[in-house]
Amino acid sequence: METWHEFYLLIGTAGVTLTGLLFVVVSLGPRVVANQQATGVRAFISPNAVFFTTTLVVAAALLIPDVPAMAIGAFLCVGAVGSLVYLAYTKAHRRWRLSKLPSLDWIWFVGLPIASYVLLLLSGIGFLLQAALSMHGIAVALILLLVIGIRNAWDVVIWIAQQEHKAP
16 A cells, blocks of 8 residues: 555545636636526536545545555445445436437446446455455546546536626
8 A cells, every 4th residue: 555655645636626626617607507497517517526526535545544455445335336326316317318418428427437436346345355456446446537527527617618608
C-alpha cells in the first residue's frame, strides 16, 4: 500500500477539486439548475458529484495507515454495491429516457459508470482474497470515474451555456 501513497493522494485531490469545480459550474447557471420543470439538469449533475466524491472517499480510505486488507475489501464491496444501487434507482435514468439521450451519452452516463463500479466491486473482492492486481483495479476504476465525471460535467457546462444564451 505504501507504494501507492502518492497515487491516492493525487486522485483524492483531483476528486475533491473537481467536486468543487462542479459547484462552480452549477453557480454559473443557477436559473437553469433551479428550474426543475424546464430541465432535468440535476439528473446530469448529481451523478458526476457522486463519481468525484467516490474517488475522494476511496482514496482517503486507502491512505489511512494500518487498515487491515479485509476492512478495505469490505469497504470497497459495500461502497461499490451502494453506488450500483444508486445508479440503478436514481430518478436520473427516468429523466435521461425522457430526454432521449443519444447512444454515446448512454455509454458515458450509464455504461461506463456501471463498468467502473463493477470493477471497484471486483477489486474489493480481490482485496478480500488478497489478489495481487486489486490495487491496479481500484486505480483503473477511480481514473475512469474521474474521466467520466470530467466528460459529463463538460457536457453539462455546454448545455447550461446554451440554455443561458437562449434565456431572454
